[in-house]
Amino acid sequence: MAFIEPLVIELADRVENPGESWQTSGTIDVAGYTVGEKEFTLDHGVSYDAVFTNAGDGILLTGLVRAEVTGTCDRCLEPAHFDVAGELQEYYLFHEPEDADEDDDYELLGEDRKVDLAEPIADAIVMDTPFVVLCKPDCKGLCPHCGCNLNEETCDCAERAEEERVMGDDNPFAALKNLKLDE
Numbered sequence: 001m002a003f004i005e006p007l008v009i010e011l012a013d014r015v016e017n018p019g020e021s022w023q024t025s026g027t028i029d030v031a032g033y034t035v036g037e038k039e040f041t042l043d044h045g046v047s048y049d050a051v052f053t054n055a056g057d058g059i060l061l062t063g064l065v066r067a068e069v070t071g072t073c074d075r076c077l078e079p080a081h082f083d084v085a086g087e088l089q090e091y092y093l094f095h096e097p098e099d100a101d102e103d104d105d106y107e108l109l110g111e112d113r114k115v116d117l118a119e120p121i122a123d124a125i126v127m128d129t130p131f132v133v134l135c136k137p138d139c140k141g142l143c144p145h146c147g148c149n150l151n152e153e154t155c156d157c158a159e160r161a162e163e164e165r166v167m168g169d170d171n172p173f174a175a176l177k178n179l180k181l182d183e
Contacts, residue, residue: 003033004046004118012113015054025049028121035129043068043081048121050088057095059109061117063088065124071133075141076149080133086124088117 007028014022026048032041050063065086073080092109109115140150145157165171 004028004030004122007117007121009050009052009115009117010113011052011059011109011115015052015059018054018056021051021053023049023051033122033125035126038071038133040069040071040129043070046121046125048088048117050117052115055091058091058093059115061088061090061092061115061120065121065128067125069129073135073139074132075139076135076151077142078135078149078151080135082130082133084125084128086128088120088124090120 005028009024011022014020027045028048029045030042032039034040044067046065046067048063048065050061053060053062065084065088067084069082069084071080071082072078090107092107092115094109096108097106135151142148143150143155143157145161146155148155167177
């Protein structure tokens with residue numbers, strides 16, 4: 001899933017003893033990414049702040065990932081701008097656990113003490129990308145009849161469709177339209 005080129009961090013001689021931490025930050029120049037069939041562009045790349053902590057039996061990675069994203073509004077198809085702020089959280093074990101099950105999810109840290117941040121950063125961006133992308137919270141979308149952008153102009157398609165539905169013969173109450181209630 002990583003849409004980011006490998007970003008290998010060498011931890012040798014940085015967090016060798018339990019309790020030691022080391023911080024790094026930077027910006028990765030990435031043009032964009034896709035989630036399903038949706039395409040997104042990253043206006044200024046991806047910024048990250050990461051902290052590596054030796055927890056005794058492994059290295060704990062925590063941090064934040066931020067990006068300014070542009071996608072397509074799901075209602076009106078205009079460009080939609082939003083910010084993404086995801087969390088990094090990974091645990092890299094020094095040695096494989098003795099009582100590991102098949103279902104356990106863990107990563108081993110190699111003898112070279114190198115960690116690739118590309119996948120955790122990409123996962124954080126994707127996980128914080130909204131499922132429904134809107135140009136603004138009250139986006140009115142497109143008219144389903146004529147296709148005009150209801151944020152920019154109005155049309156009378158909805159009123160005409162309602163009137164046709166009420167006056168049409170397929171309305172379950174159509175038989176009542178000619179009913180005369182005289183006293």
